[in-house]
Amino acid sequence: MDLSTEIQRRRSFAIIAHPDAGKTTLTEKLLLYGGAIQLAGHVRAKRDRKKTKSDWMTLEQERGISISTAAMQFEVNGHILNLLDTPGHEDFSEDTYRTLMAVDCAVMLLDAGKGVEPQTIKLFQICRSRNIPIVTFINKMDMPARDPFELLDEVERILGIAAVPMLWPIGSGRDFKGVYHIADDSVYLFERTTGGAYRAPVDVKGLDDPELKEMIGDELYASFREGIDLATGALPSFDKKEFHEGKITPVYFGSALTNFGIELFLKEFLAISPAPEAIRLRDGTQLPTSEQFTAFVFKLQANMNRAHRDRVAFVRIASGVFERGMTVFVNDKKKTAKLSSPVSFFGQDRSTIDQAYPGDIIGLINPGLFAIGDVLFTGNAPEFHPLPRFAPEMFARLIPEDTSKMKGFRKGIEELAEEGVVQVFTREHDASPVIGAVGTLQFEVFRFRIQDEYGAPCRLEALGFECSRWIRPEDKSKFSSYDLVLNDDRGNPVVLFKSEFRMKSFQREHPDVPLYESPHLVEVADDKK
Template structure:
């Protein structure tokens, strides 16, 4: 039915191989893994805010691309997943956390295969390492051997579905705040706070994500919430070279202004027409549909 896989098209991202099998019945799993090892690209240079980092460099560097809270609910652990980009990552070695400007050390770095995990001594470019996190990491954070830069190309995308989070149990406010912060740190949803207020707004790209968040808030944090739909079409990060113009825009559009978790201003548009109108009427305001994660 299909032609042979063109490896060059695959490596350029134009096509993708599809495997058929069953993990439960252990059918096709070995073939898929063997093929992955055979055709997967080798580690490639990555762009940073300073220079390109090559995998064959001697000094270690890597970035956090995923965070998962409560991987083991019994221990309330939080794992940050690090992709090694250059050099060699070693256990019990101090590395610089660039955003926090401090040294960090990991005594129990893990590698994962399905539900199994094991402590590793070292890792190399292309490897993914699981690091225990007590809240020090965000997606996009960079670790190095002392050089200060951030890996680029790790965007935060604009959500298109928005719901207000209503706390159904005021006695669980602290648990709700913690749950919202940790679950949105994972990157599948974004948390906004109404500008000048306390209204919590979650933005996602699909309805199912709201159900997952609501379930996990209750099961993992004991926080029962109600999620009310909001009439917003798109979230855009806003900036301007003229601070006064930006302040005026925020003042007049306060009902549509929110802040993300990092304090960046966001404009919530009710429709595409409203968004296009504001962009036309405010040429000094820049509307961004992604926010680069390296701050």
């Protein structure tokens, strides 16, 4: 196939949701209906069930949470899907933000009983800032649920985007009977069985068919018909162009746990979601998808294969054709890399690939050559927007507890710092690094992985600092003993403040000393001089 045909076959997307909305369950059911797996394992599976494919890390499987980005590539009806299962916990928002830089579309998963939740809002705003089209799936309709109109109104009122129902639910909770496909005038009925939900459309002669009323009951039928009449009369209809522009979100209803509506949703998603498009560069121009090869590293992961102790760079192909064994420049042409061991992912499993196209997510075995944000290219270097780096708000000193394990301790800090699990700061003549994070779970994960993956027991000692800012090297001497000046993993100076009040006091006293929320902003300021 030619390049344009390959691009049109591809869909690169992520699932965004508040914790416990059913994100990992939905991910597995999409894989199940895509034919990628034969058995879907419950997130908190019994020991004799299959482990979830997307949650591969030991701590994830123990606690039933997603704390790492998993990449899965599989084929459905001639389409190549690149699915990124992002961390659901808010403490890992920086990792999620970087991941969303690598997709063309997002599926926003809502709990039918809870609606729009805080983490959903944050993730939606990230998608909105990048103009990523969003498809909404309202999950857990077989559980007690809120009124569909109330849920749609909340999406529009809180998120500021028009919600367009593509399906309409017939009841909810114990009275959930199925969904009505508005465009196709088809009814899909649900029944509780040990083998899953009934998915085939029911052959009814329009909504006024007496058989439909008999199937679902008079009272529920009356409520359902009233809802359909209001929805089709008062709510906007679906427009693919407006969806791709981020002006509307198509809405689907179903239940991931019972399999109901997932196969239908997947079919619709393939039809309406966008293929990879030209990426907009920092100067406002767009990078053509068909010319030179370009890609960027958006994530690093250590120890995906515990037997080999390898590090993998997750790379998004932006333009051109990737070929196994090709040699590319990295960042500024000062170094090159031969890409001889590319792999595609399916959770922890991987397979060697020979070619990849725009929209594909591939893995490169990383012997310390690549860093997050690196650009790989042939020809001229493209100016991509930089990947974000957040200023930490919590800090702790990591102290080794067994001096005989110092080699593993140092190696774990170095490799996990590259991943961005936490940010690592150091000070001269101090062997214990300071780690910074947005939330406490990041600390717990970092300490657990140092011990579990590198065999180096250690403990955390909380530090009394609440905010941080990057500074210019020439300003390091202008801070008092109340503040802690450190260096990040790339040698950039960072100052830690006891409180936001202390930081603002410093700014008032030293208006000539700029404080920056990321090292990139320091570079931008230097460039403007």
